[in-house]
Amino acid sequence: MDEINKQFEYSELLAGRVLDALTDEQKKFLMEWEQQGNNKELREDILNAYSFRDWQHKLKTIDTVEEWASFLERMDSSSAKTDKVIKLSRMKWVSAVAATLVVGLTVFTLFNKSSNLKPIEDIKIAPGSSHAELVLSNGEVVDLDESENEIVEGVVGAKNTKGILQYKDALGSRAEDRVLNEAKVNTLRVPRGAEYQLVLSDGTKVWLNSDTELTYTVPFVGSERRVALKGEAYFDVTPNKELPFIVTSGTQEVQVLGTEFNVSAYSEETHITTTLVEGKVMVEETYSHNQQILSPNQQANFDTKTKSINKKNVDVYPYVAWKEGRFVFHNVTLEELFSKISKWYNVEYEIEGEKLKALKFTGDLPRYNDMSGILKIIEAEMSVNIQIGLNNKVYVSE
Numbered sequence: 001m002d003e004i005n006k007q008f009e010y011s012e013l014l015a016g017r018v019l020d021a022l023t024d025e026q027k028k029f030l031m032e033w034e035q036q037g038n039n040k041e042l043r044e045d046i047l048n049a050y051s052f053r054d055w056q057h058k059l060k061t062i063d064t065v066e067e068w069a070s071f072l073e074r075m076d077s078s079s080a081k082t083d084k085v086i087k088l089s090r091m092k093w094v095s096a097v098a099a100t101l102v103v104g105l106t107v108f109t110l111f112n113k114s115s116n117l118k119p120i121e122d123i124k125i126a127p128g129s130s131h132a133e134l135v136l137s138n139g140e141v142v143d144l145d146e147s148e149n150e151i152v153e154g155v156v157g158a159k160n161t162k163g164i165l166q167y168k169d170a171l172g173s174r175a176e177d178r179v180l181n182e183a184k185v186n187t188l189r190v191p192r193g194a195e196y197q198l199v200l201s202d203g204t205k206v207w208l209n210s211d212t213e214l215t216y217t218v219p220f221v222g223s224e225r226r227v228a229l230k231g232e233a234y235f236d237v238t239p240n241k242e243l244p245f246i247v248t249s250g251t252q253e254v255q256v257l258g259t260e261f262n263v264s265a266y267s268e269e270t271h272i273t274t275t276l277v278e279g280k281v282m283v284e285e286t287y288s289h290n291q292q293i294l295s296p297n298q299q300a301n302f303d304t305k306t307k308s309i310n311k312k313n314v315d316v317y318p319y320v321a322w323k324e325g326r327f328v329f330h331n332v333t334l335e336e337l338f339s340k341i342s343k344w345y346n347v348e349y350e351i352e353g354e355k356l357k358a359l360k361f362t363g364d365l366p367r368y369n370d371m372s373g374i375l376k377i378i379e380a381e382m383s384v385n386i387q388i389g390l391n392n393k394v395y396v397s398e
Helices: 002-018 024-034 039-046 049-061 065-076 082-086 090-111 175-179 317-324 334-345 371-382
Strands: 133-135 141-143 149-153 156-161 164-169 184-190 194-199 205-208 212-218 225-236 245-249 252-256 260-265 271-278 281-285 291-294 298-303 309-313 326-333 349-351 360-366 385-388 394-397
Touching (some): 002 024, 184 194, 205 212, 225 317, 245 260, 252 260, 271 317, 281 298, 291 298, 291 309, 317 326, 326 334, 334 349, 334 371, 334 394, 360 371, 371 385
Parallel strands (some): 164 194, 225 245, 349 394
Antiparallel strands (some): 133 141, 133 184, 149 156, 156 164, 184 212, 194 205, 205 225, 212 225, 225 260, 245 252, 260 271, 271 298, 281 291, 298 309, 385 394
């Protein structure tokens, strides 16, 4: 009950700010509260005009008359606001009341969230599946979730079947033939909760993880084979000394002749990791030309902010196990763990507090099982409490 009273106190202060009715001491107190945890984001959400619309339907389920009458009575007795409130325009009062309702309804929602939560045993969250969209050079979008597709792009034909999109170069691999024909640009998009396989026109095989895009030309033309990656993919490159294979991710380039490697380049992360399984690659920052040469069992870590590249020896298996149907983690934080698995199961998550986010986890988990089994393992190993809310959102607490 004390916690609820505190939340209403914060609600009153936020509404008081809208009314321009706070003392200097109250302003200082509210500012300190906003700097704690996620309170600043909470403030923005609950004072957003659109939030009010989202929560309006909840008014029918709760009796707010008595609570708000009490609140207005307390506000009316505040000596700090009397003179100011009288001068407020009608529109400002309407805005203030709307903001106040949003604050109250948000508090109500937060403290009744537990009523919507279910234990792991009561839910089922299916793993991802083979699903992708192919964006053709003319802008047409082909849903590859359907049965077999036959696609033609210029001189190149492609066949889609059983989760694999395979291109065939109709003119063969002769460089003089490729130069004579205009290349078509295609993009393969794999959403959250999905994966897909791709065989490019040169025979290179690519495994695309969830929430990933790969852009490429069909066929490859000129003196190189260049693709652009957003997300994570594993490459098994067909050797061709005359045509180096280049993977670009922002300002990073990975150049190879023939090899197997994994690149993880999600836009929300501040590092791009390139992990080499076989062969040799060069990782380069295109503006500074900072370079690192990788040998098997080495990894380049590219900092997208500082543009620096660091190299280290690694066990490659945890970084490539996803394409073999496993989640393998070695001493990763709980935040990193959920960032990975949430993409595959297409769920949102919330971890309570920085202490829990920083907990370290090591384990080898099945990728194609229901998520509830994985969550049970995490809950037991990490001694945390996991519950499932609306839309299968995962809540992790002590």
